[in-house]
Amino acid sequence: MNIMLCCHKQYFPLVTIIFYQSRRSFTQTRKLKDLQQIYELLKEESLSSTTSYSQTMKPNGIFANNELDLRKIKVYGFDFDYTLARYKSTLHSLIYDHAKKYLVKKLRYPDQLMNFAFRPGIGARGLHLDIRRGWLMKVDSYHNIQLGTVYHGMRKVSDEDVITAHHGTKLSVEEVGYLGMTSNMYQFVDIFSIPEITILRDVTQYFIDNSIPFASEYVHFDVRVFSSFHRTGMMHRLVGEDVETYFEENVRLKPFLQRLRNANKQLFLITNSAYWYVNRGMTYLLGKNWEEFFNFIICQARKPSFFGAQKRPFREININNNSKSWDRVYKLQKGKVYVEGNLTTLVEMTHWEGHDVLYIGDHIYGDLA
Numbered sequence: 001m002n003i004m005l006c007c008h009k010q011y012f013p014l015v016t017i018i019f020y021q022s023r024r025s026f027t028q029t030r031k032l033k034d035l036q037q038i039y040e041l042l043k044e045e046s047l048s049s050t051t052s053y054s055q056t057m058k059p060n061g062i063f064a065n066n067e068l069d070l071r072k073i074k075v076y077g078f079d080f081d082y083t084l085a086r087y088k089s090t091l092h093s094l095i096y097d098h099a100k101k102y103l104v105k106k107l108r109y110p111d112q113l114m115n116f117a118f119r120p121g122i123g124a125r126g127l128h129l130d131i132r133r134g135w136l137m138k139v140d141s142y143h144n145i146q147l148g149t150v151y152h153g154m155r156k157v158s159d160e161d162v163i164t165a166h167h168g169t170k171l172s173v174e175e176v177g178y179l180g181m182t183s184n185m186y187q188f189v190d191i192f193s194i195p196e197i198t199i200l201r202d203v204t205q206y207f208i209d210n211s212i213p214f215a216s217e218y219v220h221f222d223v224r225v226f227s228s229f230h231r232t233g234m235m236h237r238l239v240g241e242d243v244e245t246y247f248e249e250n251v252r253l254k255p256f257l258q259r260l261r262n263a264n265k266q267l268f269l270i271t272n273s274a275y276w277y278v279n280r281g282m283t284y285l286l287g288k289n290w291e292e293f294f295n296f297i298i299c300q301a302r303k304p305s306f307f308g309a310q311k312r313p314f315r316e317i318n319i320n321n322n323s324k325s326w327d328r329v330y331k332l333q334k335g336k337v338y339v340e341g342n343l344t345t346l347v348e349m350t351h352w353e354g355h356d357v358l359y360i361g362d363h364i365y366g367d368l369a
Contacts, residue, residue, distance in 0.1 A: 072355070072356070073356065073357070073358045074266065074357070075265065075267075075268070075350075075352055076358055076359075077267070077269070078267070078268075078269050078270075078359075079269075079359075079360065079361035079362060080281065081192075081273060082362040084269070085281045086247070086248040087247060088246055088248050089118075093118045094238065094246070095118075095195040095229065096195040096198060096199055098226070098229055098234075099195065099199045099223065099226045101114070102225075103199075103222060103226070109203070110212075113203065113206065116199070116206075122194075122198040122201055123188070123195070123198045124194065124197070125189065125191050125193055126187065126189070128185055128186065128187050130184065130185065131186055133165065133216060134152055134153075134204055134216025134219065134220070135151065135152050135162075136152075136197065136200075137151075137162075143170060143171040143172070145166060145169040145171065146169075147159045147169060152208075153202075153208050154201060154205045171185075186224075191362060196223055196226075196227065203219055207219075236274065240276070240277050247284055247285065249284075250285060254285075254287070257286070261293060267294045268295050268296050269294050269297045270359070271298070272300060273300070274300055274322075291335060291337075295332070296333065296334060296336060297338065298314070298339070298346075299317075299338070300339040303361075303363070306342055306343060307342075307343045310342055312340050312342050313329065313340070313345065314329040314339070314341035314346075315338060324339065330349075332346070332350065
């Protein structure tokens with residue numbers, strides 16, 4: 001039996017007394033009642049606390065699902081966006097503003113939406129959307145809807161309505177999907193989704209407040225169409241032209257990478273972004289010779305298919321004119337930049353063992369496949 005206790009200093013003496021009793025005493029009714037009493041007291045204190053749990057967490061803390069001995073890691077891999085490169089809130093405002101312009105100018109949404117602006121704290125990565133109802137919600141790793149987290153626009157949906165609509169709080173695998181997406185459920189899986197969630201909620205609430213009939217799935221699909229702003233490179237062109245406005249300086253990044261190199265660790269970069277864009281950002285963050293930190297660099301990797309595709313070869317690119325070489329790539333070399341490729345070929349060329357490699361990214365499925 002696993003027992004989890006959230007201990008308050010007020011109850012430490014009683015907890016200590018119980019845990020220092022012999023194993024046999026746990027079977028005694030009196031001791032079990034004492035333990036149950038402690039549990040109920042701690043539970044009541046937790047529920048009545050006015051302090052948010054998030055306020056007690058270390059903002060720079062690392063929370064691991066599994067134990068990991070970093071002394072055994074020989075190779076470190078990194079994604080670019082929201083991993084090595086962090087963005088200012090100005091990027092979310094940029095995405096939000098272009099989304100509302102697209103809805104108003106292209107899809108003839110109400111002109112009043114142009115008065116809206118991005119507001120931090122309205123969206124969060126990982127949320128699920130019940131597409132048909134237009135409900136945003138938090139679903140845990142066991143597919144349970146977290147009551148109190150379900151919203152339609154800016155209005156909280158009552159627990160009773162949630163339970164009635166979904167026949168409880170437990171969602172089946174078929175309802176959630178193996179990759180967080182089904183015909184009626186969509187998960188916002190990266191940080192670029194935050195402005196998308198925000199404008200989705202703003203539009204929904206505007207329609208509700210103004211008694212405009214609408215189908216929630218249509219609003220979702222219209223907003224999703226705008227996601228091409230990121231995929232087609234339009235966003236990269238705007239950000240790449242003004243890196244100081246959108247990239248957040250990180251004075252600790254260069255010493256961190258240098259410390260790994262000094263410890264004889266191998267480093268690599270795999271990103272879906274184009275080299276020219278990565279070069280703009282990394283030059284701003286690390287300096288002109290940033291490529292020297294990495295054993296090799298792979299751009300336009302097309303994750304997550306990179307992890308499953310076995311036939312797409314690596315191709316070297318000429319960084320001066322962004323042209324692809326026609327020569328076959330037999331080895332990944334330091335100082336070279338490659339595009340596309342696949343995980344199987346990567347392992348064959350490097351002879352790395354899986355347990356020696358740690359890859360760090362931000363995308364729930366694209367980087368954790």
